[in-house]
Amino acid sequence: MTEQRQDILLGVVFAVIGVAAAIKAAAYSGASGGYPMVLGVILAGLGGLVSLKALKRKRLDERPLTQHTPRMLLTLVCAALYLALVPALGFYTTSALLVIALPVVLGFRQPIYLGLVTVVFIGIVWSVFSLLLEKPLPTEIWKRF
Amino acid sequence: METITSILSSVLATGPILAMIGSSILGVFIGALPGLNPVMAIALLLPLTYSMDPLVALAMVAGIYNGSMYGGAIPAILLRIPGTPAAIATTFDGYPMAQKGQAARALKIACWSSALGGTASALALITVGPLLARATLAFGPAEYFWIAVFGMASVGVLVGNDAVKGLMAAVFGLLLGTVGLDQLSGAPRYTFDQTWLLSGLDLIVILVGLYALPPVLSLAERADLDGLSASDLKLDNVRVPWSEVKTLIPTWIRSSLIGISVGILPGAGGNVAAFLSYNAAKNASDDPKSFGKGNPRGVAAAECGNNADNAASMIPALALGIPGNVIAALVLGALLIHGLQPGPQLFHQNPQLVGGFMVEMLLTSLIILIVGGAAATRVFAQVQRLPGVLLVPTVLVLMAVGVYVINGRVIDLWIMFVAGACGYFLEKMEVPLAPIVLGLILGPMAEQNIRRALLISRGDFSDLVTRPISATIAIATLALIIWPIGSALFRRRKTSNDAQNEEVR
Numbered sequence: 001m002t003e004q005r006q007d008i009l010l011g012v013v014f015a016v017i018g019v020a021a022a023i024k025a026a027a028y029s030g031a032s033g034g035y036p037m038v039l040g041v042i043l044a045g046l047g048g049l050v051s052l053k054a055l056k057r058k059r060l061d062e063r064p065l066t067q068h069t070p071r072m073l074l075t076l077v078c079a080a081l082y083l084a085l086v087p088a089l090g091f092y093t094t095s096a097l098l099v100i101a102l103p104v105v106l107g108f109r110q111p112i113y114l115g116l117v118t119v120v121f122i123g124i125v126w127s128v129f130s131l132l133l134e135k136p137l138p139t140e141i142w143k144r145f
Numbered sequence: 146m147e148t149i150t151s152i153l154s155s156v157l158a159t160g161p162i163l164a165m166i167g168s169s170i171l172g173v174f175i176g177a178l179p180g181l182n183p184v185m186a187i188a189l190l191l192p193l194t195y196s197m198d199p200l201v202a203l204a205m206v207a208g209i210y211n212g213s214m215y216g217g218a219i220p221a222i223l224l225r226i227p228g229t230p231a232a233i234a235t236t237f238d239g240y241p242m243a244q245k246g247q248a249a250r251a252l253k254i255a256c257w258s259s260a261l262g263g264t265a266s267a268l269a270l271i272t273v274g275p276l277l278a279r280a281t282l283a284f285g286p287a288e289y290f291w292i293a294v295f296g297m298a299s300v301g302v303l304v305g306n307d308a309v310k311g312l313m314a315a316v317f318g319l320l321l322g323t324v325g326l327d328q329l330s331g332a333p334r335y336t337f338d339q340t341w342l343l344s345g346l347d348l349i350v351i352l353v354g355l356y357a358l359p360p361v362l363s364l365a366e367r368a369d370l371d372g373l374s375a376s377d378l379k380l381d382n383v384r385v386p387w388s389e390v391k392t393l394i395p396t397w398i399r400s401s402l403i404g405i406s407v408g409i410l411p412g413a414g415g416n417v418a419a420f421l422s423y424n425a426a427k428n429a430s431d432d433p434k435s436f437g438k439g440n441p442r443g444v445a446a447a448e449c450g451n452n453a454d455n456a457a458s459m460i461p462a463l464a465l466g467i468p469g470n471v472i473a474a475l476v477l478g479a480l481l482i483h484g485l486q487p488g489p490q491l492f493h494q495n496p497q498l499v500g501g502f503m504v505e506m507l508l509t510s511l512i513i514l515i516v517g518g519a520a521a522t523r524v525f526a527q528v529q530r531l532p533g534v535l536l537v538p539t540v541l542v543l544m545a546v547g548v549y550v551i552n553g554r555v556i557d558l559w560i561m562f563v564a565g566a567c568g569y570f571l572e573k574m575e576v577p578l579a580p581i582v583l584g585l586i587l588g589p590m591a592e593q594n595i596r597r598a599l600l601i602s603r604g605d606f607s608d609l610v611t612r613p614i615s616a617t618i619a620i621a622t623l624a625l626i627i628w629p630i631g632s633a634l635f636r637r638r639k640t641s642n643d644a645q646n647e648e649v650r
Contacts, residue, residue, distance in 0.1 A: 006574050007574070010310075010574050010576070014313055014317065017317070017320075018316075018320075021320055021335070024335065025334070028332060028334060029330075029332065030330065031329070031330065031596055031599075032327040032329075032330045032332040032334060033334075035323065035592050035595070035596070036320060036323040036334060036335070039316055039319050039320045039323065040320065042316050043313065043316045043317060043320060046309060046312055046313035046316060047313060049309050049313075050307075050309055050310060050313060053309060063573070063574070064573075065570060065573045065574070066366065066573075067363065067366040067367070068366040068367075068368070071365050071366050071368055072362050072365060072366050074365075075361070075362055075365035075366075075537060076362070076566060078538075079358075079541055079562060080562065082541065082545070083545065083555075083558045083559060083562055086545065086549075086555065086558065087555050091545075091546065091549070095542045095545070095546075098538045098541060098542060099535075099538040099539060099542065101538075102365075102537055102538040102541070103532075103534045103535055103537070103538065106365060106368045106370075106534045106537065107368055107370055107534070108370055108532065108534045108535070109370075114535070117535050117539075121539050121542070125542060125543070125546060129546055129550065133193070133196070133550075135546075135550040136553060137546065137549060137550070138549075138555070
């Protein structure tokens with residue numbers, strides 16, 4: 001997508017957020033609503049300005065949003081899956097799975113090296129957060145039975 | 146005198162000392178790893194500091210900050226890959242020195258220059274910070290309001306290439322800061338009947354997302370499958386003679402002054418300080434052509450300049466509540482999570498803590514001299530052997546655990562994820578992230594003070610601009626916003642005049 005199109009879209013998105021925020025704030029009573037309403041209006045104005053500037057300047061160069069779209073999307077999907085599985089499988093189990101799976105997905109093919117890094121890394125995280133700081137983390141699935 | 150003794154005794158206790166040494170070492174490692182940066186490291190560290198003593202937490206921030214700024218020089222010199230953006234100028238002469246077989250010498254000069262720049266900067270913070278804070282004793286709600294607005298406007302306008310996008314980001318941050326219960330009336334705002342939104346968006350959750358996820362995604366995109374070989378990282382131990390050290394002293398003094406000045410100005414960062422220092426050293430040299438070909442003074446200028454920016458950027462942050470750069474904003478975040486409101490009152494209400502942090506910035510600069518020695522640098526350089534692809538999941542896990550332990554809520558993990566994904570695309574579209582963070586930090590301060598000022602003046606808006614100090618800050622803010630628009634119009638008119646003149650000829 002060209003810089004111009006990106007900036008027009010960006011400005012429109014922020015303008016819509018600003019307008020929506022201002023409308024929502026108008027329903028709040030007294031001074032509670034005044035401040036966010038003003039902010040919403042200013043945000044909408046600045047968003048509009050970004051779009052107008054983009055329309056006027058006509059920057060037609062391509063501005064890539066990613067360096068390598070498949071890898072970026074795979075990482076985002078793996079990260080989202082990880083967050084979804086943490087409450088179900090437990091923190092350390094899911095984290096170990098992520099540390100093993102994500103490098104493989106990205107093309108890393110050294111299983112012993114990967115296994116060693118996973119054990120050492122999860123060991124360090126467990127020592128710091130569970131042993132030293134005693135922070136409660138989502139329970140491991142195998143501990144629930 | 147009593148306060149100074151008390152500050153020193155609390156900073157020199159076991160906890161802060163261990164935190165300073167440990168975090169300085171960790172900071173050098175982080176700086177040495179391309180793809181990781183001090184902002185990301187401090188963002189990841191902040192959630193861990195909730196249960197810590199504030200002085201220990203701030204000692205860790207100071208150590209990571211100073212350590213990573215030096216650490217960035219290691220790959221810059223050995224591989225021409227700047228470990229941090231501030232180390233770009235170090236590559237200009239550091240890498241040519243390494244190619245000539247002088248890598249150890251370049252690293253030693255970088256280490257000394259970093260330590261000296263950091264020390265000069267910490268001394269500036271210790272002397273100027275309290276003076277500036279004392280000058281702000283006369284401030285009332287109207288002045289505090291304008292200070293918050295000035296801080297956001299300066300970062301919004303000066304950070305990034307497009308002032309309008311910067312201001313838009315700042316206003317967006319302010320708007321995000323209004324989510325949750327109104328602190329004055331208790332009314333819920335933008336909570337959409339969700340109880341988890343009543344306490345607002347957690348600053349640290351947003352910070353970790355915005356500053357840790359985008360570099361992780363970039364690392365994944367690069368997919369570096371092989372680390373470097375041991376032979377690439379071979380270093381010999383060398384001595385730098387006193388005769389050479391003497392030639393570097395003027396460069397260190399000049400670069401320290403430049404770095405400190407840049408640090409105090411909101412918006413500019415260590416990379417700007419390094420470039421300005423490098424150019425100044427080149428211009429002052431009898432042999433400017435040797436710069437870029439392995440001149441040690443180039444390394445000294447860049448490293449001294451970028452470290453001299455560190456503590457100086459804390460001067461407006463601690464004294465006025467206006468962070469000079471993103472790391473200063475993170476330090477403000479660290480203060481906020483310990484219930485301390487940054488700004489002029491901080492010096493009066495918590496002198497021990499502020500003084501302690503300033504001393505920690507000084508001591509961690511000196512620690513670099515020890516942890517950045519030749520033997521240690523050889524160890525730090527070994528992190529380059531780690532394939533970058535392994536850092537991607539490990540940083541993701543650290544982000545998740547750090548965010549989860551704040552409130553013990555899974556929803557925070559998703560907020561972090563969304564903030565990070567948005568941050569990634571916003572950066573690509575040249576929208577700076579620092580103003581969003583600043584809006585979140587300074588938003589409540591701006592809102593509370595404008596509402597207090599209006600309560601005092603019984604709704605009279607003119608009171609906001611008729612007091613001499615508030616009027617001055619308001620004019621400065623207006624000038625700051627108008628300046629880029631005016632200069633752009635001037636440039637455009639000049640370009641069209643030049644074009645017309647060309648046509649006439």
